[in-house]
Amino acid sequence: MATSRRRLLKSFSLASLGRYCPVPAAAASKRSDNIYQLLGVRPLMNFRGTHTAIGASKQWPELHEAMAEAARYYVDLDELQDKIGVRLASLIGSESAMVTTGAAGAITLGTCACLTGADQKKIRRLPDLTGMKSEVVIQKVHRNSYDHAVRNAGVRIVEVENRAQLLNAVGDQTAMMYYLGGTTGDWAWATPVALEECLALGRKVGFPILVDAANMLPPWGNVCKLAALKTDLICVSGGKHVRGPQCSGILAGRKDLIVAARLNSNPHSDALGRPLKVGREEMIGLWLATEKYAKLDFARLDRQSFEQAEYLMGGLRKVPGLKVNYVPHDRTRRVYRLLVEWDEQELGLTDAECERQLLDGDPRIAVLRNEAQGIILTVFMNDPGDERLLLARMKQILSVSHGCGGCEPATMPLASRLRLTQW
Numbered sequence: 244m245a246t247s248r249r250r251l252l253k254s255f256s257l258a259s260l261g262r263y264c265p266v267p268a269a270a271a272s273k274r275s276d277n278i279y280q281l282l283g284v285r286p287l288m289n290f291r292g293t294h295t296a297i298g299a300s301k302q303w304p305e306l307h308e309a310m311a312e313a314a315r316y317y318v319d320l321d322e323l324q325d326k327i328g329v330r331l332a333s334l335i336g337s338e339s340a341m342v343t344t345g346a347a348g349a350i351t352l353g354t355c356a357c358l359t360g361a362d363q364k365k366i367r368r369l370p371d372l373t374g375m376k377s378e379v380v381i382q383k384v385h386r387n388s389y390d391h392a393v394r395n396a397g398v399r400i401v402e403v404e405n406r407a408q409l410l411n412a413v414g415d416q417t418a419m420m421y422y423l424g425g426t427t428g429d430w431a432w433a434t435p436v437a438l439e440e441c442l443a444l445g446r447k448v449g450f451p452i453l454v455d456a457a458n459m460l461p462p463w464g465n466v467c468k469l470a471a472l473k474t475d476l477i478c479v480s481g482g483k484h485v486r487g488p489q490c491s492g493i494l495a496g497r498k499d500l501i502v503a504a505r506l507n508s509n510p511h512s513d514a515l516g517r518p519l520k521v522g523r524e525e526m527i528g529l530w531l532a533t534e535k536y537a538k539l540d541f542a543r544l545d546r547q548s549f550e551q552a553e554y555l556m557g558g559l560r561k562v563p564g565l566k567v568n569y570v571p572h573d574r575t576r577r578v579y580r581l582l583v584e585w586d587e588q589e590l591g592l593t594d595a596e597c598e599r600q601l602l603d604g605d606p607r608i609a610v611l612r613n614e615a616q617g618i619i620l621t622v623f624m625n626d627p628g629d630e631r632l633l634l635a636r637m638k639q640i641l642s643v644s645h646g647c648g649g650c651e652p653a654t655m656p657l658a659s660r661l662r663l664t665q666w
Contacts, residue, residue, distance in 0.1 A: 287602075288629055291609040292427070292578070292621035293483035295345075300624055303486050303535060306528045310488070313527040320510050323523055327530045328501070331493055334463075334537045336470035337477065339501035341494050342526045343508075346457035348519040349478035349494035350392035350421075353453045354379065355515055356476070356503035357419035358396055366507055369515040370397030376418035380409065380450075384432050385423035389455065393421050396515065405435045409444070417450045424456040424469070425575035442472060451475030451500060457492075459575045460484040462541040466495075476500055484624065487532030488525045545577055551630040552579035552622040558634040559583060562641055564590050570619060583637075584617035590641065594618050600640045606632055 279286055293299045324341055331340035343349040358375055359365035365375060379398045381390060386402065394400065398418060403409045413420075420441055423434075438454065445452045453476040459465040461484050469477050476496040482489035494504055508516035552569075559567045559581070570580035587593050594612050601608040611619040620633065 285607050288606050288608045288632065289625070290620045290622065290629070290633055291611050292580075292623055293480075295482075295489070297609050299480075299482045299489050300484065300486050302488060302528065303532055305535075306487065306531055309531055310524040310528045313524045314522075316523075318523050320523065320526075321505075323526055324505060327526055330530060331533060332495060334533055335477070335493075335495045336467050337495040337497075339496065339498040341501055341505055341508075342481070342521050342529050343478075343492040343494050344490055344519045344521055345482060345492040346455065346478045346480040347389055347392040347492070348516075348521075349476075349492045350389065350453065350455060351395045352504040352508050352516050352519065353476040353478060353494055353496075353500070354393050354396045354398065354419060354421075355507035356500045357451050357453070358398070359507060360499070360503050361506055363506070366511075366515075367513045369507070370395070372397050376416050376450075378416040378418060380412050380417055380420045382409070382422070382435060384434060385421065387423060387426065389457070390421060393419075393453075403436075406440075409436055409441075413444065413448050413450065417448065419450055420445060420452045422452055422454045424454045424465075425459040425573055427458060427573060427578075429458075429574045430571040438469075438474070439472065442474065445475065451497070453478065457483070458573065461539075461544065461576055463537045463539070465575055470495065481529040481532060485529075485532050485536045486624075487529040487536075491521065491525045491529040491532075493529070493533070547627075548579050548622050548625070551625055551627075552581060554630045555581055555620060555622065555634055559637060562638060565641075566617075579622040581620040581622070582613060582617055583620060584613070587616070592641065597637075597640055601636060604636055604640075606636070608633055608636060 277286065287297055289297060291297060327342060328340045331342070332338060341352075343352055355366070355369060358372065358377075359369065368375075377398055378401050379393050380401045380403060381393075383402045383404045386400075390400070401412050401417075403412050422438055422441060423429075424438075438452070441452050452474060454469055454474050455478050456466055456469060457478065457480040459469075460479070466477060466479055474496060476494065479485070479493040479495070481487035481491035481493060494501065504516075505511075507514045509518075509520040511517065556567055556569075559565050564585050566584045568582050570582050572578060585592070594617055597618060598610055598612050601610055611621065613619050622630065
């Protein structure tokens, strides 16, 4: 195995960059001898959350071999979508489903489907909406940067703030309503018109409701509830808590709209969604990840995250000058987030500098800065022991900022620094 790997590196003229030793996914962020070192890229330990910019999540280890096997064969992509769509729909409880390029890809294809149906002339004409319905209604509190995936199709967004405005806004030009199922921080605001009422209005007037459910997992039951309500279209990320390929997602819902979405997508060349190509490897990976995810013990996963968060909470509250509290959970899911605050002048450390040192250190740790002051530690899908490494690094950074002479320097080996268990 080692010999063949060295031959592979030599064939790409990379052998001089060093020895590559694959390690289990759980340890990858803590090791320097991984594939990324060939590019001079250091992996991260993630306390930021399922953010696309840092990889969102880690695939289930058992997907790697299955996806590699899928890459060894040719296959009819439409046939593969058919078969996997049946399995996904069964797990969700919807009429039909398909694999997409993330939740954003699902949103764009779902929007296209609502605009064109199965009309090939309309499909080829997008984003030219001449003679077609051209408006998508969105409640103002649901506006977000990801609704650009709706605007990709050329539609005009109509914002509404309450029930009366919604009733006045819908009509002959309404192609669809975009509904944000859940998002980080949604505990702080309310949705004026509930989904059930929107669905009833859509059926009465004659337009579908598309629910962006990317931030509604865990648990899997949240997606099944949307299907039980006969939601027209449901968009899910496959590369976040589902732990499928990062570039994968699911569009589920009405059979006629899924058929239309597929006609607007790869492998059909003259379609707006042609660039949203899903490979056979991603289809297989997403399918297997969803089969596993739908059967997980979400209560057990929640307990694991809570125990890690409590460990951090207890350890950080012992550090003089720190104020540590939980951020409220989102409406649709439980994610443990710790807000860590301190007097920057008293400790001689800004939140920006703390974030920089965490990101530049060893291990390299990604966190979020709070909008006001302090940092937010998101305890979500972390490997066992990550919380101990983070606590040790936080104590070290704060010790140095206090000028503590007895603290080990950041250049010490990781195993030695893990002894930093007391302030």
